[in-house]
Amino acid sequence: TPxxxxxxxxxxxxxxxxxEKADVEEFHEQMYKESLFLQRLINxxxxxxxxxxxDFPIEKxxxxxxxxxxDAVRSGRQLGADKKLQITGSTDKDIYMLNGDYGRLRQMLMIFLHNSIKFSPEGSEIKLELAGNRLKLIDHGCGIKKEDIPHAFDRFYKARNEHNKSGSGLGLAIAKQIAQRHDMQLQLQSKLGEGTTIIISLPPELKEKEYADE
Known part of the structure; x- marks a missing residue:
């Protein structure tokens, strides 16, 4: 399309x-925006x-x-500031050690947060809750149709509504790959008009002897 x-x-x-000068400028502006979208799609x-x-290594x-x-919660608060969203993070522990690529894991969480921010109404709440080995990201956005849920992590899947006019349709597919490369399981629960919950099941915690000498 771009x-x-x-x-x-x-x-x-x-x-x-x-x-006409005004029309020419408008065409130039539209081409510029489409080129940015194309760049994002390629990336x-x-x-x-x-x-x-x-065979492509990730730095674990x-x-x-x-x-x-x-870290993701702090960044999410900045992204959600314009919509006055309340983004919170809670944990039942201060430490959950695992082998992973910090940048990729942060990217995965930011993909989920970005989606929640995009689909959440102004002034609503987005919660990240880590309990045991499960992280839940809960929003109160527009939700997803029941028949669309199985396809949410497919490449180029995009919910067809007024909230999703931009985006490459690859974000959740990328997040799924990052999760798989870290032995994490993803589950998506959603009700149309009520909100969406992403559940990330983490791999077992590292024992202290597995990282103490690092």
């Missing part, structure tokens, strides 16, 4: 169909391709997953 829009706009400018495709390639090291969660 290539089609850019090509059509260029053809209109080249053929002299659009000549997302490359990211997904790398993660799906088992012992880390405290609680730190990753709190």
């Amino acid at each position: 290539v089609t829009v850019i090509r059509g706009s260029l053809e209109a400018l080249r053929d002299g169909v659009v000549t 997302d495709l490359l990211d997904l391709s790398r993660l799906q390639n088992t 090291a012992p880390l405290n997953f609680v730190d990753v969660m709190h």
Whole structure:
């Protein structure tokens, strides 16, 4: 779609169909926006391709997953500020050690948070709750149709509503690959008009002897 829009706009400018200064500026602005979308789409495709390639290494090291969660919550609060969203994080422990790629795990949580922020009504709450080996991300957004839930993590899946006019449709597929590379299980629960819950089942905690010397 972005290539089609850019090509059509260029053809209109080249053929002299659009000549008024204001119209020309509008076409230039639209082409610029479409090029940004195209860049994001390409980057997302490359990211997904790398993660799906088992020969592509990810940098794993012992880390405290609680730190990753709190980092994502802080960033999410900034993203949700314009909509006055209340984004909170709670845990039943201060430390949950596992082997992982900090940047990729943060990316996974930010994908989920970004979706929740996009679909949540102004002034609502988004909660991240870590209990035991399960992290829940709960929002009170528009939710997903029952028949669409099995396809939520598919490539290019996009909910068709007024809240989702932008986006590559690859975010949740990327998050799924990151989870799989970290031996995590994902589950999505949603009710249309009520909200969505993402459940991330974490791998067993590392024993202290497995990371104490790192």
